[in-house]
């Protein structure tokens with residue numbers, strides 16, 4: 001149990017924006033996981049709406065084929081997003097929010 005709590009705390013510290021939604025039980029359960037990793041190419045960014053559109057490769061963990069779709073993203077993730085960039089990214093929570101983007 002101690003280990004689980006430590007892991008949860010680490011996730012919350014690593015993702016401050018996610019901590020807001022971690023109070024609800026489904027989100028809390030998701031927040032305790034490492035998230036879903038995926039890769040893709042950034043098509044566009046809407047900083048105002050807080051969204052990023054990515055053409056992503058298949059994501060077997062979610063049962064998704066390759067497609068272009070728009071995700072909600074944390075401010076930190078949006079900050080590093082650049083249109084046309086090939087990236088790996090991390091999805092978390094019930095809405096599959098992009099919580100991290102890493103240029104490849």
Ligand SMILES: [Cu+2]
Pocket residue numbers: 056064065066067068069
């Ligand atoms: Cu998709």
